[in-house]
Amino acid sequence: MWYYEKKLQYPVKVSTCNPKLAKFLIEQYGGADGELAAALRYLNQRYTIPDKVIGLLNDIGTEEFAHLEMIATMVYKLTKDATPEQLKEAGLGAHYANHDKALYYENAAGAPWTATYIQAKGDPIADLYEDIAAEEKARATYQWIINMSDDPFINDSLTFLREREIIHSQRFREAVEILKEEQGKKRIF
Amino acid sequence: MTETHLPKAYYDMLEELQTVDFVLVELNLYLDTHPDDLEALKQFNTFSKKSRELRDRFEEQFGPLDQFGHSYSSYPWKWNDTPWPWQV
Numbered sequence: 082m083w084y085y086e087k088k089l090q091y092p093v094k095v096s097t098c099n100p101k102l103a104k105f106l107i108e109q110y111g112g113a114d115g116e117l118a119a120a121l122r123y124l125n126q127r128y129t130i131p132d133k134v135i136g137l138l139n140d141i142g143t144e145e146f147a148h149l150e151m152i153a154t155m156v157y158k159l160t161k162d163a164t165p166e167q168l169k170e171a172g173l174g175a176h177y178a179n180h181d182k183a184l185y186y187e188n189a190a191g192a193p194w195t196a197t198y199i200q201a202k203g204d205p206i207a208d209l210y211e212d213i214a215a216e217e218k219a220r221a222t223y224q225w226i227i228n229m230s231d232d233p234f235i236n237d238s239l240t241f242l243r244e245r246e247i248i249h250s251q252r253f254r255e256a257v258e259i260l261k262e263e264q265g266k267k268r269i270f
Numbered sequence: 271m272t273e274t275h276l277p278k279a280y281y282d283m284l285e286e287l288q289t290v291d292f293v294l295v296e297l298n299l300y301l302d303t304h305p306d307d308l309e310a311l312k313q314f315n316t317f318s319k320k321s322r323e324l325r326d327r328f329e330e331q332f333g334p335l336d337q338f339g340h341s342y343s344s345y346p347w348k349w350n351d352t353p354w355p356w357q358v
Binding site for chain 2: 092137141154255
């Protein structure tokens, strides 16, 4: 089971109300390579992955929920004081019509989250390679958003999240090596 | 929804805890793929103790951080109280 902790993994501050930036950030909330997809992908794959790497999938999957909450906090803070007019100007008119200022699991273009974003192949190497790719894609997305953002506080939090993608990718690469080594051992006997 | 005005100590103590807890997340993932690294394991246990101390001090002043009985509560029930993490 899980326990909720009443704190963010890393502080999230915003400079000003900025619904345009919020719209881009939604990509990391409900997009294909976003934090929801990451958490659900790893926590679902862990049931059938070899024992040696269950812990890693379990723990990275759990950390992704902390990242999801950070993104949600950014979106919430960037939009909470926006007028409907400002939301419309930021390209969030359709979002406002359907959700007011509530958050929704969708990508930056407004497409709702779907399980087709994630795979569980049952083949450990295929699953881990997908996980490595997912981390690299998420890292790239963070970079593209940082490139478009001029909010130094948001960029500080986004830089933290971008670095976490690098660490996760590295750990998954190590997991691949651990499994290859295990397979090698089996062949000898 | 509500914005609570919080003393500077809230942010300072929270950030100190976040810093220590981040070290623990990082070491935890590292140990998942390097289970035989004794130095990392020692660091992990040291920071685990440090985290517990900081958590207790924070909770004494600002209320429970953990749900389902992992934090004590004074009367009346404090868990429902703002601020939630996205409100600070």
